[in-house]
Amino acid sequence: MIDHATRAKRFNADEKKVNWHDETLWFVRHKRDLSSKGIPEWEQLRELAAAIKANVLSHLDEYLLEFEKNAIANGIQVHWAKNAEEHNQIVHQIIQKVKGKKVVKSKSMLTEECHLNEYLEERQIEVIDTDLGERIIQLSKEAPSHIVMPAIHMKKEEVGDLFHEKLGTPAGLYDPQLLTAAAREQLRFRFLQADVALTGVNFAIAETGGFVVCTNEGNADMGVHLAPVHIACMGIEKLIPKVEHLGVFLRLLARSATGQPITAYSSHFRTPRPGCEMHIVLVDNGRTELLGRPDFRKSLNCIRCGACMNTCPIYRRSGGHSYDYTIPGPIGSILSPNIDMRKHSSLPFASTLCGSCSDVCPVKIDIHTQLYKWRQIIAKEGHLPASKRWSMRMAGWLMAHPTLFRLSGKVGRRILSILPRQLVYGRWNEWGKAREMPPPPAQSFHDWYLNNRNNGKK
Amino acid sequence: MEKSKETILSRIKKSKPESTPLPEIPDFAIPSSDLSLLFAQTLEKVGGRVVHGLSREEVGSAIRKAFPEARHCWSDTPDVLESNVSLHQGPHQLENLDLAVVQGEIGVAENGAVWVTEAALPQRVLAFITLDLILLLDKNQIVWNMHQAYQKIGHSLPGFGIFISGPSKTADIEQSLVIGAQGPTSLTVFLL
Amino acid sequence: MMKVGLFIPCYVDQFYPQVAIATLKLLENLGVTVEYPLQQTCCGQPMANAGCEEDSVQAARLFVRNFHHFDYIVSPSGSCSLHVEEHYDVLDPTPEVQKVRANIYELTEFLIDILQVKTLDAYFPYKVGYHASCHGLRGLRLGHASELNRPDFSKPHQLLHMVKGIELVPLDRPDECCGFGGTFSVSEEAISVKMGKDRIADHSRHGAEVITAADMSCLMHLEGLLRRQNSPIKVMHIAEILNATQN
CATH class of the missing domain: 1.10.1060 (Fumarate Reductase Iron-sulfur Protein; Chain B, domain 2)
Structure with missing residues (x-):
């Protein structure tokens, strides 16, 4: 491993x-x-956010039921998934029911967690990630390396070469502006073709049965307002009780993420478009277990x-x-x-x-x-690792025996000062690969103290 | 998966901590300076443009002057700009929309966001598929922070509502900012 | 008169006796009578941070036996002080344990909060970079961390400003971790070393001749790198600077 x-x-x-x-x-x-x-009240906002979340966790079952009731009244279809497998099945069934073939997806860490793309692709459904960063890593067949900036591990040259290979941009085109424009053009086409649009959820509001999705690119909105079916996938912990709590979280979210005062788009969904479908998948996948660990x-x-x-x-x-x-x-x-x-x-x-x-x-x-x-x-x-386990056990034992601790310290310092350098800095010495060992002094503080204070008492 | 619902709910009941109260959100201090000025400053920092001091009639000619190339335009305020696209054939017909003029309801000075609802978006996609977006906003409807904005919105949210703060953007390639990712390449707010 | 016990971290006792001596003399010069319990070893942190809290219990018990009868326990280490304060919940909460956890003070914290030191007779005519060790900063709150929206405040800086002749250099990243992290320094050797190199570069860029901190473990790590690089930059514990005089 x-x-x-x-x-x-x-x-x-x-x-x-x-x-x-x-x-x-x-x-x-x-x-x-x-x-x-x-924001002068920043620290206070953090306190408020934590207190709201604590309340949510302590009433999570009630808020989920309240949310479900209101969402259904809004015309949203609500699904519950115990785990990733169920989540993927549910999403697949919804897509199958409308005979969907092409899916556009905006960023959702939950669907990443459930490995939804692979699941759908194995079932001959095309999934296109529409967040630029996600699209880049989808093309390069990698996992996101950051939850807000999924392709932050890549340099623009790597993106340029990738786009050249996969999207047919000119070789040597590395300008982020032009690369983004190329991706925009291709994604435009995908948005217009999509049968189903998938999004994550930033916040779901119990009292309204609606939810909020935040993006900078507008890709979530491009997807869901064109496709006839919107599936929103959320972990059950994304719930908040009331509309007023959005004020606290939307003030904190983008400022913490990128320093923006708010994302370019904070979309509040409550009902499907006339004649269209909206689904919510509520997912546990380990969250209730975590809830049970105080x-x-x-x-x-x-x-x-x-x-x-x-x-x-x-x-x-x-x-x-x-x-x-x-x-x-x-x-x-x-x-x-x-x-x-x-x-x-x-x-x-x-x-x-x-x-x-x-x-x-x-x-x-x-x-x-x-x-x-x-x-x-x-x-x-x-x-x-066994070596760590045993060295800690030994250290714990040594530190419980003052006389032995002092003796081994003295011996250790002595050995360190007479050993040839190549032995001290042998391959076993991780510390010494790039760092010198501290120079061993002739006497410890304990020795000094006995000689200089403590009136010579030992 | 009805069974999963029961399973999840019973697991939560078993695992959840003792009840803690919801906190009150206090009224935070509000700057004493002109909110429309602060709104404009913030919106410009996030890549939007703000125009103020024009009458409704003047806004129309300002738009035509600023977007002379715009061929496909949508507006629900004919006194400002005439529409020449139809919404009846569904959202996909808006593929080539150049310009949309949309009425905003509330402006938020702390983040330059404008609250727009589906009342002003007979097709929700209008505000995103258009190449350039124009929002009209009554400058008396500008508040300082998001708490005040939600107080104005109230508890019953529309079927679809959105805070828009600036044009579509991304920094996904090397963190270098590009305006016009998947949505509008510009946002202009006219304060009336 | 208050009874003050001096706790010297194990590795300071063995490798940096001059730091312990400076701490002792500094306190004595401020009129404090200090006792050094001779049977002390270690607070138990190395084992506990490595995930082996149960192996730290014996050391923690010994610590309590050595120090429970003092009004104050002072240590020239934010990290060890934090460990005693925060993680001695591995011991049964006897009155002795609770007393020790409440009375442990990191040196600069003790000087500012308890002794209320306003002036020092110290002289140190060098350019100094202050490394804000994490456990002191974010654990003991010796100052306000840069993440927080709080006004600038730092007990170690207050003390360093009392030193005549000193020039404190600014840093690009005033409170980034040095990468020591106990066993992290060997189990994640590559990252640990890189973090240390980056910290040193920041101090060096701003002309520091000496890097100081309230924790010797960070400095041991940085010193190891500096000496390997043959750098002229020295490390000194803050006690050594606060105790430095003209002669």
Whole structure:
């Protein structure tokens, strides 16, 4: 099994690209700072958002029923899916029923999580991702490396070459403006051809039975207002009680994500167009299990803004693919062990616990605390590398025995000072690959203290 | 999948935390300066254009002057601009729409967004499929923040409503901003 | 008179005795009587952060035995202080445990909040870059992190501004992590090293001659990189600077 560190190391082979990735995302974080600092009540909004989400989780069943009742009254068809498999089946059945062949999809992390595209494609349904970033990675057959900027790992030259191969743009065309125009032209055609339009959901409102979808490109709207069928897929945690709560979340979302004051389009859907169909698929897929873990349920607050990725010094230098999970970065590292602890056991350790993610999070998820707690569970469940497990056991034992601790310290420092350099910096020494060991002093503080204070008492 | 619904609901009942109250959203401070000016500043920062100080008649000639090439135009305010496209054959007929003039209801100064509902969009796709979008907005309908906007909108949302803040945009290639991704390549708001 | 116990992190005791000495002398010069319990080892953080909280329990118990009778426990490490405060819930909440968790202070926090230091007799005529170690900053809130919409505030900076002759250099990223992270520094070696290199470049770009911090672990990592690079930039714990005099 390949762990985060190995994939991160691979990403680091190209330092220039790492620097670019780091600086680009840091700039997004910087824009987020400027934007959030323009709102005097920012910290209060974060508190409000967290409190609303806490209330939602504590009444989730009631809000879901209220939402369903109102949605049905609005003419929306509501479906429930326990897991990804059911979600995919439901979506497929809806498409089959209207004899749909061509589907356009705007960005939805949930459908990524359920691997819907593959499922539909295997059943001879064409799915076109219409968010430019998603379209790029769909063409390059990759997973998104960021939830807001799915193709942030690619340079414009790579996109240009890809478009040349797949869309027939001129070779050597690398100008983002022109590449975007080429994609626009092709997608226009797809929008007009589509039988079904799929979207995610940013917020669903219990009291109205409607939902909100946010985009910058307008691609969700282009899809759903042309196609006769709109399917919106949402995790059950996307619910909010009332319309007034949108005010809080829409003020936080885009500012946290990109530093924009709001996305270009915040579309509020409540009823289908006359003569058309609108479906909502409510998906669990592990969310109720997470709800049942008191230390971790707050991660269901997440509104998928991506701010924790942009601020994370590890994410910025290891790239989204190093996480090998639909949602990368700090939030992905606390969501993924709930899905498959063994597979994702290295992710909670892909952090220095610096806490920047928790401070940047608009809904106040205690991400770094949850990382710490997942580590404990992963170790207990036996998913730590044996070498680490044993060295910690030894260290714990040594630290419980002061005399032995001092003795081994003294011996260790002595050995370190007389060993030849090539032995100290052998292949086993991960620390020493790029770093010097601290120079060992002749005496520890303990020794100094005995000689200089403590009146010579030992 | 009726069974799944029961399963999900019963799992939630078993797992959910103790009830916590919904917070009150307080009235936040509002800047004392001219909101239409702040609105214009914000909208321009996100790539939109704001024109104010014109009468309704003048708006019409300003539009024609700004978009001389526009052949297929839609407007529900004939006094501003005459429509020459039909909506009866469905949204796909709007494929070549050059210009749409749409009445906005509320402006939000903090983010330059305009609230538009389907009352002004007899085909919802109008505001997205058009090459250039023009919104008309009564400058007395501008509020400072989103909380005030939702207070004005109230609890009953329309079948479709949208906050539009600037033209369609993307930065998905190397984070370099491109205006006119899948939707309109420009947005002009006339404050009346 | 208040009883103050000095906690010296295990690796500082072994590798950086000068930091412990500076901490002790600084406190003594401010009129505090300090006792150093001789049977101390480690707070338990290295094991706990690696996911092995149960292996940290014995060290934590020993810590409580050594320090529960003090009014204040002072340590030149934000990270260890935070660990005691936040993660000693691995121990039964006896009065001793609760007392220790409530009375642990990081050095700069103790100087500002408890001693209410307003002036220092320190002199350090160098260009200094301050590295805001994460656990002190975002855990103990020694200052306001740049993510938050709060006015500028930092206890370590307040103290550094009392030092005569010092020139604090600004940084492009004032509170980005250095990449040490305990076992992270070896299990994620590539990223850890890259983070450290990037931090150093920021300090170096702004002309820092010395990088300082309230946590020696970050500095040990940066020093390792600096020495490998043969860089003239030195690292010093903040206690060493606050305790530096003209002579």
